Each structure stands twice: as C-alpha cells, then as structure tokens.
Amino acid sequence: MKKVIVLFVVIACLGAALYMGIGRRVAESPPPVIGQTQSVYQKMDGLSEDVYRLAKEGKYSEAKKQLAELGMLVAQAKPPKGLSLEAVNALTDTVIKAKRAFASVEAEPNRLIWHALQVRLTIDSLTHESEPLWKNYYNSYQEHINKMMLLVASRKQNEFARAFTQNLQLYQTLKPAMSIHTSAQNMEALYSVYSFLIQETRKQDYNWDGITNALEELNRQTQIIFLGKEQSTFGLGIPPQSPILIIALFASCIVSGLGYFAWKKYRAENEGRKRERDG
Structure with a gap:
C-alpha cells in the first residue's frame, strides 16, 4: 500500500510540474510578430482602442480625429502576410464605414459606438491572433x-x-x-x-x-x-490547456493505477485464503 501512495504522490507532482511549465511557457511567449510592419499595427491597435473609448465617453469629435489617423495608417500599411483578399477588404471597408458614420451631420450615438466597437475588434484581430x-x-x-x-x-x-x-x-x-x-x-x-x-x-x-x-x-x-x-x-x-482537463486526465490515470493494485491485492488475498483452506 505504501508503494501505491508513493506512486500517487509522484504522478501528482509530475502533473503539477507539467501544468506549471505549460502555464509558464504560455505566459512568457511573446506576442505574434507581423513582419516589418509590427510597430505600425501596434499603433493602429492603440488608435482603435482610443476611438472606442472616446466614443463611449461621448467625445465624438476626438474619436473622429483618432479614426482619421487610423484610416491613414490602414491605407499606407502593408497587409500582413497571409491575409486573404476578403479580410483586407473587410478591414478597409470597416474603417471607411466608420469614418462616414462619424462624418454624418446627425449621427446617432449608439450607431457611432457600434462602428467604433467594430473597428476596435477588427484591428485587435490583426495584432492578437491567438x-x-x-x-x-x-x-x-x-x-x-x-x-x-x-x-x-x-x-x-x-x-x-x-x-x-x-x-x-x-x-x-x-x-x-x-x-x-x-x-x-x-x-x-x-x-x-x-x-x-x-x-x-x-x-x-x-x-x-x-x-x-x-x-x-x-x-x-x-x-x-x-x-x-x-x-x-x-x-x-473545456479548452485543451485547461487545468481542469489536465487534472482530470491525471486523476483518471491514478484511479486506473489504484484500481489495478487493489485488484492484485484482492486476488492475492483470495489465493492465500484458498491455500489455507486446502492445507
């Protein structure tokens, strides 16, 4: 029984170390690099965040200025490698429609916030792939x-x-x-x-x-x-990297191992009692 307990402790420690190692690698992994235009897209990401924040605060004229700067960067920046034509069109179309909405004489606040959110999500998708x-x-x-x-x-x-x-x-x-x-x-x-x-x-x-x-x-x-x-x-x-799933997998291994040793012990005891009766 002591061997079973030792085995349980060893497996649990290995599982904890493995999970901590995975979490550390994920935490330390750098953000995805998008070619030579990474700094441009980081600036675009910051501008899109400002546009959405300013729109929610009701500062539409300031949001409009930030959006205009963002539009110039989108027009000048080289599209990320591997981006489909449909995605490029969706990106530019989203920014253009938002600029038109903010330029409208009688723009509805909720509509402006909606456009700002759409721009924010789209630009964020460029810089945060994972x-x-x-x-x-x-x-x-x-x-x-x-x-x-x-x-x-x-x-x-x-x-x-x-x-x-x-x-x-x-x-x-x-x-x-x-x-x-x-x-x-x-x-x-x-x-x-x-x-x-x-x-x-x-x-x-x-x-x-x-x-x-x-x-x-x-x-x-x-x-x-x-x-x-x-x-x-x-x-x-539950995502594959979830600690719940990892713990469940290790638990299933431990339960299987304990069940196997318990079965062997039960079988040995039965055989011992049988030999005693035959003797």
Whole structure:
C-alpha cells in the first residue's frame, strides 16, 4: 500500500510540474510578430482602442480625429502576410464605414459606438491572433443559438424573429474581425446560413424544418470559428490547456493505477485464503 501512495504522490507532482511549465511557457511567449510592419499595427491597435473609448465617453469629435489617423495608417500599411483578399477588404471597408458614420451631420450615438466597437475588434484581430477580443463573444453567440432553437421548437414566430435580429446584429458586429483569421470557406458557410434565415424571417409562414437545419449548421460553424474545431465529445467546452482537463486526465490515470493494485491485492488475498483452506 505504501508503494501505491508513493506512486500517487509522484504522478501528482509530475502533473503539477507539467501544468506549471505549460502555464509558464504560455505566459512568457511573446506576442505574434507581423513582419516589418509590427510597430505600425501596434499603433493602429492603440488608435482603435482610443476611438472606442472616446466614443463611449461621448467625445465624438476626438474619436473622429483618432479614426482619421487610423484610416491613414490602414491605407499606407502593408497587409500582413497571409491575409486573404476578403479580410483586407473587410478591414478597409470597416474603417471607411466608420469614418462616414462619424462624418454624418446627425449621427446617432449608439450607431457611432457600434462602428467604433467594430473597428476596435477588427484591428485587435490583426495584432492578437491567438486570443482576439471577438472570441470573448462566444458565450453570447451560443446563448443566442440555444434560445432560437427553443423558439423554433415551440413555433413562436414573432419571438424567434426578435431573437434572430439580435443574433444578426452580433454577427454583423463581429464579421470583419472574424474574417481576419477565419477561412473564406467557413465565412461563406456562415454567410449562406444568415442569408437563408433572413429570407425566412421575411416570409409570412416560416419553414421551420429548414430553419432548424440552418440553426444546426450555424451551431456547427460557430464551434469551428470560435473554438477552432467542432464541439468536443466531452461536451463541456473545456479548452485543451485547461487545468481542469489536465487534472482530470491525471486523476483518471491514478484511479486506473489504484484500481489495478487493489485488484492484485484482492486476488492475492483470495489465493492465500484458498491455500489455507486446502492445507
């Protein structure tokens, strides 16, 4: 039994050391470098943050000036290596539309904040490839899909239309940022789903079966785009580097080992008692 305890302690220590080592490497890893224009994109990132902050504070004229400077940098900067044509167009189009909104005579404050947020998320996606801000909206996106699924099941047409409108607004906000590091194929699949749902919500009578299929595809694409793969068989949404998952894996190894030693001990005791009875 002492050997089992020693083995348990050794495995636990190895697991803790491995996890601490992984966390240290992740913490010490430098941000991704984007060619020779890294300093330009870092400046763009700071400007986009200022634009969003100023817009939320109601300082629209100051935000407009920062946005104009950001627009000049976007026009002059060399696109990052590997960026698709669709992503380049999404980036420039987002900045251009935001500049037009801020130049409007009667611009709505909420609309300006929305454009500022869209610009912020898109620029951030250029400089933070591993953990961009737009991926923080995964839970909200998933909640929208779950809610729409329930409304489809209950055939509540008006409520579904409102829920879909909310999700569509979120999709339109994140779309430019998504396109930076999402394949054109996945973005096209997402566009097709939303095109179908938009058409259906304009009809008097919904094709509920078609909507159900579209939402299932939307859920699948959401897993791929936000998580980088389809939903895990664990069904818990735990990332591979999660300490919970690492601990669970080590625990399963320990339980298996303890179970094996317990079985051997039980078998040895049974054989001993049998020999005593035969003797």
